[in-house]
Amino acid sequence: xxxxxxxxxxxxxxxxxxxxxxxxxxxxxxxxxxxxxxxxxxxxxxxxxxxxxxxxxxxxxxxxx
Amino acid sequence: xxxxxxxxxxxxxxxxxxxxxxxxxxxxxxxxxxxxxxxxxxxxxxxxxxxxxxxxxxxxxxxxxxxxxxxxxxxxxxxxxxxxxxxxxxxxxxxxxxxxxxxxxxxxxxxxxxxxxxxxxxxxxxxxxxxxxxxxxxxxxxxxxxxxxxxxxxxxxxxxxxxxxxxxxxxxxxxxxxxxxxxxxxxxxxxxxxxxxxxxxxxxxxxxxxxxxxxxxxxxxxxxxxxxxxxxxxxxxxxxxxxxxxxxxxxxxxxxxxxxxxxxxxxxxxxxxxxxxxxxxxxxxxxxxxxxxxxxxxxxxxxxxxxxxxxxxxxxxxxxxxxxxxxxxxxxxxxxxxxxxxxxxxxxxxxxxxxxxxxxxxxxxxxxxxxxxxxxxxxxxxxxxxxxxxxxxxxxxxxxxxxxxxxxxxxxxxxxxxxxxxxxxxxxxxxxxxxxxxxxxxxxxxxxxxxxxxxxxxxxxxxxxxxxxxxxxxxxxxxxxxxxxxxxxxxxxxxxxxxxxxxxxxxxxxxxxxxxxxxxxxxxxxxxxxxxxxxxxxxxxxxxxxxxxxxxxxxxxxxxxxxxxxxxxxxxxxxxxxxxxxxxxxxxxxxxxxxxxxxxxxxxxxxxxxxxxxxxxxxxxxxxxxxxxxxxxxxxxxxxxxxxxxxxxxxxxxxxxxxxxxxxxxxxxxxxxxxxxxxxxxxxxxxxxxxxxxxxxxxxxxxxxxxxxxxxxxxxxxxxxxxxxxxxxxxxxxxxxxxxxxxxxxxxxxxxxxxxxxxxxxxxxxxxxxxxxxxxxxxxxxxxxxxxxxxxxxxxxxxxxxxxxxxxxx
Numbered sequence: 067x068x069x070x071x072x073x074x075x076x077x078x079x080x081x082x083x084x085x086x087x088x089x090x091x092x093x094x095x096x097x098x099x100x101x102x103x104x105x106x107x108x109x110x111x112x113x114x115x116x117x118x119x120x121x122x123x124x125x126x127x128x129x130x131x
Numbered sequence: 132x133x134x135x136x137x138x139x140x141x142x143x144x145x146x147x148x149x150x151x152x153x154x155x156x157x158x159x160x161x162x163x164x165x166x167x168x169x170x171x172x173x174x175x176x177x178x179x180x181x182x183x184x185x186x187x188x189x190x191x192x193x194x195x196x197x198x199x200x201x202x203x204x205x206x207x208x209x210x211x212x213x214x215x216x217x218x219x220x221x222x223x224x225x226x227x228x229x230x231x232x233x234x235x236x237x238x239x240x241x242x243x244x245x246x247x248x249x250x251x252x253x254x255x256x257x258x259x260x261x262x263x264x265x266x267x268x269x270x271x272x273x274x275x276x277x278x279x280x281x282x283x284x285x286x287x288x289x290x291x292x293x294x295x296x297x298x299x300x301x302x303x304x305x306x307x308x309x310x311x312x313x314x315x316x317x318x319x320x321x322x323x324x325x326x327x328x329x330x331x332x333x334x335x336x337x338x339x340x341x342x343x344x345x346x347x348x349x350x351x352x353x354x355x356x357x358x359x360x361x362x363x364x365x366x367x368x369x370x371x372x373x374x375x376x377x378x379x380x381x382x383x384x385x386x387x388x389x390x391x392x393x394x395x396x397x398x399x400x401x402x403x404x405x406x407x408x409x410x411x412x413x414x415x416x417x418x419x420x421x422x423x424x425x426x427x428x429x430x431x432x433x434x435x436x437x438x439x440x441x442x443x444x445x446x447x448x449x450x451x452x453x454x455x456x457x458x459x460x461x462x463x464x465x466x467x468x469x470x471x472x473x474x475x476x477x478x479x480x481x482x483x484x485x486x487x488x489x490x491x492x493x494x495x496x497x498x499x500x501x502x503x504x505x506x507x508x509x510x511x512x513x514x515x516x517x518x519x520x521x522x523x524x525x526x527x528x529x530x531x532x533x534x535x536x537x538x539x540x541x542x543x544x545x546x547x548x549x550x551x552x553x554x555x556x557x558x559x560x561x562x563x564x565x566x567x568x569x570x571x572x573x574x575x576x577x578x579x580x581x582x583x584x585x586x587x588x589x590x591x592x593x594x595x596x597x598x599x600x601x602x603x604x605x606x607x608x609x610x611x612x613x614x615x616x617x618x619x620x621x622x623x624x625x626x627x628x629x630x631x632x633x634x635x636x637x638x639x640x641x642x643x644x645x646x647x648x649x650x651x652x653x654x655x656x657x658x659x660x661x662x663x664x665x666x667x668x669x670x671x672x673x674x675x676x677x678x679x680x681x682x683x684x685x686x687x688x689x690x691x692x693x694x695x696x697x698x699x700x701x702x703x704x705x706x707x708x709x710x711x712x713x714x715x716x717x718x719x720x721x722x723x724x725x726x727x728x729x730x731x732x733x734x735x736x737x738x739x740x741x742x743x744x745x746x747x748x749x750x751x752x753x754x755x756x757x758x759x760x761x762x763x764x765x766x767x768x769x770x771x772x773x774x775x776x777x778x779x780x781x782x783x784x785x786x787x788x789x790x791x792x793x794x795x796x797x798x799x800x801x802x803x804x805x806x807x808x809x810x811x812x813x814x815x816x817x818x819x820x821x822x823x824x825x826x827x828x829x830x831x832x833x834x835x836x837x838x839x840x841x842x843x844x845x846x847x848x849x850x851x852x853x854x855x856x857x858x859x860x861x862x863x864x865x866x867x868x869x870x871x872x873x874x875x876x877x878x879x880x881x882x883x884x885x886x887x888x889x890x891x892x893x894x895x896x897x898x899x900x901x902x903x904x905x906x907x908x909x910x911x912x913x914x915x916x917x918x919x920x921x922x923x924x925x926x927x928x929x930x931x932x933x934x935x936x937x938x939x940x941x
Contacts, residue, residue: 074848091919095920096920099776105928108928
């Protein structure tokens, strides 16, 4: 993430690399912080939806049945 | 409106008068549509009373026809037989008696008894033939002459009713003392008593005029290219006291001198003492003969003068003659356009301003820096402020703010090190008529005053420096400009931003600098100079400070002054700022640096989808029962996860997780879902955070993740927006906050998505200084991993809320 100095201690961050993208959160993050499986599943579905939007494929979450 | 003036001279109504040409001249002047019709002498060839009366009636009627005010001065032919003003003939007073009196009775006699048409008409040249009987005519002529009033006197100074001009009308036909010698021929002189009287009248004038014009028959400057025959050569036709007359014109700041006499057109400009404060540039314009037969196709000349609203003078000289009337076109032998330097116009404006204002300043520097979050920081330096006042004064500085901006009061300070004297600073809030209950921030202003003693204004004068700041003072994107206006508001310039400074007193140098943040680096600002619609009329401040009171004025663009000064506005690559450096700025003007907000093409499909999703989310917040159960569960998961990631782990910590959605109607963010760790009490969902304010407003505006910690972030511009709540249970002070903007799924992976794809902001707040948030501020690796994870999860949860609501319309 790129840090933008706004002066007097104020800062902001914006994505700077592919690793900063919202669809690049690793499973390790959820494990490390002991985040619930429900939350992790929400995220996985979201990531699939982003991938589907990018490729034009149907999101995995919609075809799991 | 610009002032339009037609300048004629030397009609010489008489045997060599060209009647056809005169008709063509009148037709062309009518097309020009002048405000003033100036005839600078020699209306007639011989000072016959009937000829003079005919000339008066003709010019009066013509002026009425073109709705112009008539201005005349006598020439030597109007008062001396054959124009010989050298003691060979007696000066006659018919001109004064006829032109400066009511001659209704004389007109009646001439028309009824002579049967004459009192115009520049052939019949007037031979009244005896017109009347028929010689004997009868003698008697009638006696009646006519006796019906002319005995005395007439011209006003030396005149203020036309229809335009903002001061006119001096000078009679240069007095017999020159030096020309009592017959060799003087057609020389002239302005009477010393007239000059003294004129000087006295001018010294009483305090009313501002756009320009001062002097009309005189003889030339105040030598006429080039007019050696001619011996009678027309120098020194037989000069104005014997031209230097004295010019001195008076300079002293009383006359801008334009109109004359005739030599039948040789000439436009010249004299810049008397150009580097000196007492100097003054004057334009001097000679007209040729308007309608005398010359035998040449270009032997006659008339002038048109256009005086712009800023006092700039432009002249058009039309040459015509035998077989061809005047036109405002053609080659240089037919039509010439002269435009004085705008620098001269500016210098004259400064001199006029100095007459009115008892104060002046050597240099005014206003530096403005725009931050990435649209905050404005100002630094004003005043150098050499001097005054000819007999008391202490209060210098007023007025600062106007954009509608959604706010003044950071604790940033107002006088920089003591830069003050030449001890000065006192006071701050007052001022609102103008635009403020109202519906938008209390609209039209807000601040006024601060600097008290300065009489002593401080002497010598090199007072120098001081003041800083102030206002937050959220500019739209950062075109989208913001769109959000803050309605379609009906979008007049010219609706998507422009500007920095401006108004010049309220004479000033030697204005320096404006503007520094953009990196995200606005693509902006290309331009200079715009504006003047009040009432210019040059304005009042001085009632505080007695000597400044112009320019509040609540209607401002008009002045393209000419802008053109003149635009080269002084340049980018300074060394310091990375835009700089305007103007000498002698126009007093009463507003200097404005204007730039268009940064825009980008919107994906209409996504923009529309985002607007619908925002509305759906806001609708659910208005009726919390409409939230689908999975949504509430998902948001609980998010609150728990953010608590896990960012919480300090201390039992007494109070945490809040809130999802705020942008509400276009209020240009603000509204909470739609909130979880507070210390209470189950629902928050009031009717509060809002204006775009750009608070951490959520700033994160949304910048489309960037914003961490904040009380101990680390001291910026007065980026700080929490207070939630008033109902009681102490609601009023928990947050000491660390993380605000994360949430974007449409198709734009969320971009580095900095456009504002129209931003749904809202997920905010985590803690009553303690959360270590993970401090870690983000310091860009620690582990905290950055936490930030990446949190924003990913926040996007996922908001996406699920949207999908749930789409499946369960509220």
